[in-house]
Amino acid sequence: MIYFDNAATTWPKPPDVLDAMSYCIKEVGANPGRAGHKMSIRANEMVDNTRKKLAGLFNIDAAQYERIVFTLNATGALNLAVKGLLKGGDHVVTSSMEHNSVGRPLNILEKKGVQVTRVQCSQDGNLDPGDIKKAIRPNTRLVAITHASNVTGTVMPIEEIGKITRGAGIAFLVDAAQTAGVLDIDVKKMNIDLLAFPGHKSLLGPTGTGGLYIGDGIVLETLLEGGTGSQSELPGMPETLPERYEAGTLNTAGIFGLGAGIDFIVEKGIKTIRDHELNLTKKFIEGSPKIPGIKIFGSLNTESRAPVVSFLINGRKTAEIGGILDKNYDIACRAGLHCSPDAHRTLGTLEQKLVRFSFSFFNTESEVNAALGYLEEIVTKNITLPGGEGGCGC
């Protein structure tokens, strides 16, 4: 099988990821932070080790590793960030290329009196940082922007936006769903106050992991309250981090696995990984003209792209192309809206949707070449899917 659905979750994982999960289940299965016994303390050390590795990756001060809190997924982190920060009467600036993990919480907040400006991106998904600056009002509390679109791979001008928000004293939330582990993220250089990341995409950990870095001085209302294993006598959540934002038992096996995923990235080098993945993206884009009627969305320049590429084939249904690739050629990709209707509105593809290929370090050039050949064959031989369109991930 050729797996080109890495923007949904990466697969395969480095072998050490499963080994770390196994170590947790077999050897360190206690609940971290919930007791004073050796196994609980060891579990907590392992969880904190993953926090420290994340801090290293994102240039967060080593002493501030406890300001990284774990959630079920990046969506949980983004919900905590926007709902924990924004109140009725506040204004937030976001873009027209956001995933539903930012878009939907903001839609809900809008009904509760939060003002939302969605800065329009160009039809190829690019965002002009000047438009962010223009959108700022006296009551703007937050700018929330994806680091890279999960549809077009377009990299947003995070560093420029960070300068604007820092200058204006506004909090800056970055959704690193498509970039953490593959593009450089430096919370200091980029002036990022809140960084939401999934553990199971380019960080190469298992699903069920994600988190939020909460910059020094930022206090969020809690979204979930419950047991914290410390300061239990308080009626609400403690002020200390990470406890304040981690109610209930963590996904310890997942967090152990995430630690191993980050080790793999550090060992290979994030630049090596990025170069490999962007090379595959480039090869696909460069090879695509041989497929009659293909249209690739977003910038064709792979210097400012995450390793994601979406396309349409003229006259062909998106879901059918995805279905043929799966059933006839054993290529796993995603055809649909990719949970990002706003991005599709921006691109003008809300009706047609798009086929998306997304690459990982474990993909190869020969897989890309094979896929190009198959797509050419599907078009030139007018291959269809007997008995239906194939599934569509919307």
Next chain:
Amino acid sequence: MIYFDNAATTWPKPPDVLDAMSYCIKEVGANPGRAGHKMSIRANEMVDNTRKKLAGLFNIDAAQYERIVFTLNATGALNLAVKGLLKGGDHVVTSSMEHNSVGRPLNILEKKGVQVTRVQCSQDGNLDPGDIKKAIRPNTRLVAITHASNVTGTVMPIEEIGKITRGAGIAFLVDAAQTAGVLDIDVKKMNIDLLAFPGHKSLLGPTGTGGLYIGDGIVLETLLEGGTGSQSELPGMPETLPERYEAGTLNTAGIFGLGAGIDFIVEKGIKTIRDHELNLTKKFIEGSPKIPGIKIFGSLNTESRAPVVSFLINGRKTAEIGGILDKNYDIACRAGLHCSPDAHRTLGTLEQKLVRFSFSFFNTESEVNAALGYLEEIVTKNITLPGGEGGCGC
């Protein structure tokens, strides 16, 4: 090592749990419900299989398995239930024996205009269902009660309360944190409308798993919004379950593992497991008089108890006893408040706290006998902990 901290999380897990997680990571690592390709569809089938197994265990109609939604932990499920249901002006009835996973969200809601009645339990943790009935007001929307205390193991009169709530047309939320997988739970017979459960305690799955059963006809406000992999064009979450309450990527490896945990329970028989664990509880209680100064809290009748037993030793500090058991005898237990300050207020142990032993199917009578002997030795030989009290899980 003797592991008596199973009320925090069970350890070890049945071997098939890790095998199921490994199968997910190695063979079915795609994102379920996010694409139409074979691996994503297979991942979704496996996740749904776990829902079906849970439905079987709790006597939920087989056709309603999609009304079981997955969360990071039981705390996430309880937050969703109470915050999704209650609005300012509503009244909720709960008990004085609840865990912070119910207590703290209700404290937060109280500040937002929800009225909360905390029915006082007796000093041994028992709840009179008549007191629940008396607490009901015209604006009572919910009764939220733990199935069994995580401090005393006291089993609450769920079936009687269910008759009261059903008769009054009030929703009934049960926190099955200490009972799912070991005591019988029948949502029909018990008239349970909302059942919150952890996957990693007596259900024997890994941490990072939990969920909420949402009875037919109950619609909750969402707590988290994001990608759902379907109906992506909607501005808010879809009305269909489970998508409505599952924003973002699930902990698939954990859910696969949870399925294997439930298989183990079904294969062994829940009664066999319960009989074994309650026998250990009984042996401990029966053997405890040989420990000078020990006082066991809660009912001594193991017929109405979860396999949890907490105690004090006269004149000795709780944290020190826990520390000595860990360091000198390699027994992992929990000494502290167990995230349940209200329960400790009820028992009169908020200052002294308690040492808790909690048993699983993998514990043995010889471990219980050994622990009894060690405790006797600690008291009779006045063993102390050089250099400190030992850690305390609060």
